[in-house]
Amino acid sequence: MTDGHLDVDSVREGTIVIAPVKVKGGGIYAGDAHAMQGDGEVAGHTTDVTAESIVEVSVLKNVNLDGPILLPPEENLPPLARPWRKDEWEKVQSLARRFGLEPEPVAPVQVIGSGPTINEAAMRGFQRAADLFGMSVDEVRNRVTISGAVEIGRLPGIVQVSMQVPLSALERIGLDELVVEHYGLPY
Numbered sequence: 001m002t003d004g005h006l007d008v009d010s011v012r013e014g015t016i017v018i019a020p021v022k023v024k025g026g027g028i029y030a031g032d033a034h035a036m037q038g039d040g041e042v043a044g045h046t047t048d049v050t051a052e053s054i055v056e057v058s059v060l061k062n063v064n065l066d067g068p069i070l071l072p073p074e075e076n077l078p079p080l081a082r083p084w085r086k087d088e089w090e091k092v093q094s095l096a097r098r099f100g101l102e103p104e105p106v107a108p109v110q111v112i113g114s115g116p117t118i119n120e121a122a123m124r125g126f127q128r129a130a131d132l133f134g135m136s137v138d139e140v141r142n143r144v145t146i147s148g149a150v151e152i153g154r155l156p157g158i159v160q161v162s163m164q165v166p167l168s169a170l171e172r173i174g175l176d177e178l179v180v181e182h183y184g185l186p187y
Contacts, residue, residue, distance in 0.1 A: 006068070006112065007046075007154035009037045010076035016182055018175070020065040030055055041154045063174050066128050070110040070160065071182050078149035081108045081162040086186040105187040106147070106164035107179040115157040122150050125161035133169040 011017060033051030074082055084092065084106075096103045111132065113125020129140045140163065144150060148163035167187065170176040180187070 006158060007032070007034075007037065007041050008070065008112070008158065008160055009034075009039060009153075010070065010072035010110075010160070012073075012076075014073040015076070016071040016178070018060065018063070018065065018069040018071070020067065021059075028055065028057060039152050044155070060174065060178075066131065067114065067124075068112040069132075069175075070112065071108075071179060072110065074183060077108050077110075078151065078162050080146070081110075081148040081164060083108055083183040083185055089186050105167045105185070107167055107170060107176075107183060107185055108148075108162060109165045109170070109175075109179065110160045110162045112153070113159045113161055117157050118152060118155070118159060121157040121159045122161065125150070125159050129161055129163065129165075132173060133165055134172065135169070 030053045033049050033053070035047040035049045037046040077083075089105075092103050109129075111125050111129040113121040113123070113128060115121040115124050126137050126140045126144070129135070130137045133140070135143075140161070143163040143165075144161060148161070151160045151162065152158075153160055167176050167180070170179055179185075
């Protein structure tokens with residue numbers, strides 16, 4: 001996996017990890033299982049345990065990533081980043097029509113940022129999201145503020161940049177169907 005020691009507490013049963021493969025024949029490593037971990041692993045350790053992991057692997061061709069993307073279970077998403085329920089989406093569409101607007105369907109995604117400090121990790125996460133989704137860093141930061149969060153994965157420098165991403169941007173990079181299916185989105 002890129003970005004070194006991920007240690008993000010939402011990587012658990014039901015999470016999809018989309019990781020770039022940067023060398024021919026790249027493999028998968030899973031280890032360092034934790035019985036518990038608070039956001040940030042601030043003491044530099046947690047409760048490591050022995051674990052048996054069952055991992056299902058798929059290859060996504062032509063998805064160009066600089067670092068990992070996570071699709072955690074819905075309950076592990078920050079509240080503002082959680083997907084719209086069918087009834088909520090219908091209310092959004094109704095309100096938008098009243099004002100002559102056409103809302104764009106969105107879906108939650110977490111982009112991993114890494115660096116020697118939390119600030120640098122966050123900036124790298126914003127830049128990765130901007131490059132990946134075809135947005136400016138300012139747009140990413142605004143989307144994170146309105147529909148997401150920046151969470152500390154591990155100190156000193158792993159973060160999860162969560163945000164709602166337009167389905168059209170996910171479609172351009174070939175991830176729309178995977179994300180819609182994972183979260184059971186109403187569109």
